[in-house]
Amino acid sequence: MxxxxxxxxxxxxxxxxxxxxxxxxxxxxTRTWNIVFKGFADYYAPIIKDRRACPRDxxxxxxxxxxxxxxxxxxxxxxxxxAIASSAGHDTxxxxxxxxxxxxxxxxxLLARLQADPKLIPGFVEESIRWASPVQQFVRSATQDxxxxxxxxxxxxxxxxxxxxxxxxEEVFDDPFTFRPDRAPNRHIGFGYGGxxxxxxxxxxxxxxxxxxxxxxxxxxxxxxxxxxxxxxxxVCGPKSVPxxxxxxx
Ligand code: HEM
Numbered sequence: 001m002x003x004x005x006x007x008x009x010x011x012x013x014x015x016x017x018x019x020x021x022x023x024x025x026x027x028x029x030t031r032t033w034n035i036v037f038k039g040f041a042d043y044y045a046p047i048i049k050d051r052r053a054c055p056r057d058x059x060x061x062x063x064x065x066x067x068x069x070x071x072x073x074x075x076x077x078x079x080x081x082x083a084i085a086s087s088a089g090h091d092t093x094x095x096x097x098x099x100x101x102x103x104x105x106x107x108x109x110l111l112a113r114l115q116a117d118p119k120l121i122p123g124f125v126e127e128s129i130r131w132a133s134p135v136q137q138f139v140r141s142a143t144q145d146x147x148x149x150x151x152x153x154x155x156x157x158x159x160x161x162x163x164x165x166x167x168x169x170e171e172v173f174d175d176p177f178t179f180r181p182d183r184a185p186n187r188h189i190g191f192g193y194g195g196x197x198x199x200x201x202x203x204x205x206x207x208x209x210x211x212x213x214x215x216x217x218x219x220x221x222x223x224x225x226x227x228x229x230x231x232x233x234x235x236v237c238g239p240k241s242v243p244x245x246x247x248x249x250x
Contacts, residue, residue: 005087008036009236016231016240040083041075048078059085089200092134093207095231095238099132100124100212102242103179105224114181114216121216124181125208130188131179133164134238138192163189222246 010016011032012023018032025031044060051064063081066073073081104110114120138161146153153159166189168176173183191198198204226243 001086002090004036004039004083005091007032008083008087009091010231010233010240011235013232013237013240037079037083040086041079044079044082047082085199088198089204091236091238093204095134095236096125096128096132096204097208097211098228098239098242099134100128100208101222101244102224102228102239103128103131105222105242105244107179110181111216111219111222114212115219118213118216120181121212122205122209123183123186124212125205126186126188127179127181127183128208129190129204130167130173130183130186132238133167133188133190135190135192135236136164136234137162163192218248220247220249 006013006016007018007021011018011021011029017023018035021028021032047060048064051058051061055061055065060082063073063078063085066078066081068074068077104114114124140159140161142153142155142157142159144155167173170176172187191201191204223245224243225245228239228242231237231240
């Protein structure tokens with residue numbers, strides 16, 4: 001799952017891309033997507049069969065028996081749902097956690113502040129999502145004509161939604177290039193917006209809050225032990241390596 005996810009999300013990164021992929025070929029991303037799609041389709045075929053024959057109370061049963069306008073969902077849409085449900089949750093949360101660790105190692109006094117006031121941890125998590133914006137962009141198509149700040153968008157136009165840019169919007173955030181665990185309100189769009197807002201947002205917040213609540217009280221010091229490296233991608237990504245040196249409390 002992790003490999004398929006990385007091939008898809010970080011298809012251009014020399015360390016994470018599908019081995020043998022040819023980035024000089026503009027068709028490479030389509031080829032990689034087809035290989036990833038087949039990987040998920042093969043993995044989920046027996047699960048779809050099983051959940052159709054014997055539905056139970058889980059997401060796999062919902063998707064396998066899903067209907068669109070009264071007709072069974074097409075296989076391609078179904079596998080795409082399984083692909084997003086399998087890929088969306090781990091790379092995003094680990095990238096956000098790595099970005100937060102990077103800030104923690106660099107911002108003087110932040111560790112002590114969080115330890116002195118653990119109620120700041122949910123805000124620290126929220127700000128790390130804004131900061132990391134691991135889902136950098138999605139492309140959406142307009143369902144109707146629309147006027148946006150003097151720009152005319154026509155029905156069917158493809159729109160590049162830059163979550164990472166929105167999360168640095170000076171009209172929304174004071175001092176957007178500063179990491180503030182007590183930022184309030186924090187109206188980031190890291191989880192998207194509207195009907196397709198991230199299905200796993202509450203799980204993601206919970207996982208990361210529990211992680212930091214368990215780790216922070218034990219840390220005595222943390223600092224960078226080398227330069228962090230970002231994954232090369234304009235899609236879903238974050239730091240692929242954040243070397244740290246740390247000590248734990250006695
Ligand atoms: C920090 C962690 C995460 C971030 C930043 C994030 C971000 C996003 C974004 C930006 C979208 C698109 C929303 C839109 O179209 O408006 C999305 C969709 C989605 N996310 Fe997440 N996500 C995270 C964690 C998770 C987790 C843990 C899961 C599940 C285990 C998950 C499952 C999904 C699914 C299934 C969708 C598609 C929803 C739909 O199309 O209706 N995500 N996420």
